[in-house]
Amino acid sequence: MARTQKNKATEYHLGLLKAKLAKYRSQIIDGDRKAAAAGGKGEGFDVEKHGDARIAMIGFPSVGKSSILSHLTETESECAAYEFTTLTCIPGVLQINNANIQLLDLPGIIEGAASGKGRGRQVIAVGKSSDLIMMVLDAQKGEEQKAKITRELESVGIRLNKVKPNINIKVMKTGGIIFNASVKLTKIDEKMVRNIMAEYKMHNAHVNFRDDYDVDDLIDVIEGTRKYVKCLYVYNKIDTISIEDVDKLMSVNHNVAISVHMNLGIDVLLERIWDMLGLVRIYTKKKGFQPDFSDPLILTAGRDGVTVKSAIMQIHRGLLKELAYAYIWGRSVKFSPQKCGLKHELNDEDVIQFIKKTSGAK
Ligand SMILES: Nc1nc2c(ncn2[C@@H]2O[C@H](COP(=O)(O)OP(=O)(O)OP(=O)(O)O)[C@@H](O)[C@H]2O)c(=O)[nH]1
Ligand SMILES: [K+]
Numbered sequence: 034m035a036r037t038q039k040n041k042a043t044e045y046h047l048g049l050l051k052a053k054l055a056k057y058r059s060q061i062i063d064g065d066r067k068a069a070a071a072g073g074k075g076e077g078f079d080v081e082k083h084g085d086a087r088i089a090m091i092g093f094p095s096v097g098k099s100s101i102l103s104h105l106t107e108t109e110s111e112c113a114a115y116e117f118t119t120l121t122c123i124p125g126v127l128q129i130n131n132a133n134i135q136l137l138d139l140p141g142i143i144e145g146a147a148s149g150k151g152r153g154r155q156v157i158a159v160g161k162s163s164d165l166i167m168m169v170l171d172a173q174k175g176e177e178q179k180a181k182i183t184r185e186l187e188s189v190g191i192r193l194n195k196v197k198p199n200i201n202i203k204v205m206k207t208g209g210i211i212f213n214a215s216v217k218l219t220k221i222d223e224k225m226v227r228n229i230m231a232e233y234k235m236h237n238a239h240v241n242f243r244d245d246y247d248v249d250d251l252i253d254v255i256e257g258t259r260k261y262v263k264c265l266y267v268y269n270k271i272d273t274i275s276i277e278d279v280d281k282l283m284s285v286n287h288n289v290a291i292s293v294h295m296n297l298g299i300d301v302l303l304e305r306i307w308d309m310l311g312l313v314r315i316y317t318k319k320k321g322f323q324p325d326f327s328d329p330l331i332l333t334a335g336r337d338g339v340t341v342k343s344a345i346m347q348i349h350r351g352l353l354k355e356l357a358y359a360y361i362w363g364r365s366v367k368f369s370p371q372k373c374g375l376k377h378e379l380n381d382e383d384v385i386q387f388i389k390k391t392s393g394a395k
């Protein structure tokens with residue numbers, strides 16, 4: 034693909050090559066999955082999920098992943114100046130705002146990790162299972178390390194800091210391909226969409242583009258197995274570079290610059306982790322009592338954020354039927370307390386009191 038000159042005539046050819054490549058990749062990944070299921074998983078990698086969220090640290094060897102785990106949690110993971118010090122998945126518990134977050138230290142990966150080099154596949158599988166990937170990078174090394182690891186993750190279907198493309202495909206029995214777009218498309222045209230659909234042997238379908246997407250986005254939606262994961266890029270060892278270079282790193286979206294050795298940037302790192310996880314603390318209170326501010330419920334945002342309903346689902350779903358309304362104090366309401374229904378969206382640090390239909394609703 035890299036050797037094909039880019040112009041209008043070759044564009045269709047490139048699009049089809051991309052679709053073929055994506056198809057073969059998913060066949061290989063699928064084969065791997067079956068082999069893994071048959072032959073047991075990588076030893077030392079099947080760590081059980083614990084706590085309110087899971088973060089996986091992924092990076093090249095000796096960037097300081099284990100140093101970060103040992104610094105931020107009670108767990109000691111061996112740190113050393115030689116590469117591949119860490120050989121398995123080491124879990125620690127990171128406490129931020131009373132939430133218990135599982136932080137996973139992992140072996141360093143190398144180029145080709147996704148196709149099975151080293152323990153790359155196991156490491157990437159752990160990344161896929163997490164709520165946030167911390168891509169740990171060495172501030173002394175060039176920008177290409179970020180692109181290389183991103184490529185490894187993308188090649189197995191992980192998409193970093195992206196939302197699923199809003200392309201709707203409805204398979205029909207007859208009628209051919211009926212194509213619609215809500216905006217003017219600049220990166221793909223109808224002919225290309227038809228070619229790609231044909232490559233996937235989809236001959237009858239309604240295809241609707243809700244935004245200006247490209248070939249890769251269409252393939253992602255057709256393949257359907259992509260995993261959209263948030264990613265924080267953590268540049269460690271800033272004690273070895275100039276202040277100007279630190280400023281440059283910090284000016285990029287989703288980047289954080291730290292030094293474990295000098296204890297620099299750690300507060301900012303924890304804040305960014307909290308923000309990116311999108312966890313919400315909710316304090317429940319009983320009538321006539323103060324809420325217990327030392328013991329929040331930690332809720333994770335679903336597609337509609339955290340609502341009164343999703344809060345109840347995480348606490349005690351039986352309450353759903355019994356609820357008359359909820360009283361809310363906090364930033365999500367105009368005045369406190371305010372009577373709210375199930376759809377009301379909660380903010381971090383709101384206080385909630387549930388009023389049941391039978392007790393005190395009148
Ligand atoms: N200068 C500097 N060195 C650091 C810093 N953090 C870690 N190191 C050093 O970097 C080296 C590698 O640290 P590790 O924590 O073992 O790195 P790792 O990413 O876990 O390495 P692998 O497990 O081998 O992949 C060690 O010699 C650390 O002392 C830092 O903030 N500044
Ligand atoms: K090391």
Ligand SMILES: [Mg+2]
Nearest residue numbers: 098099118119
């Ligand atoms: Mg390590």
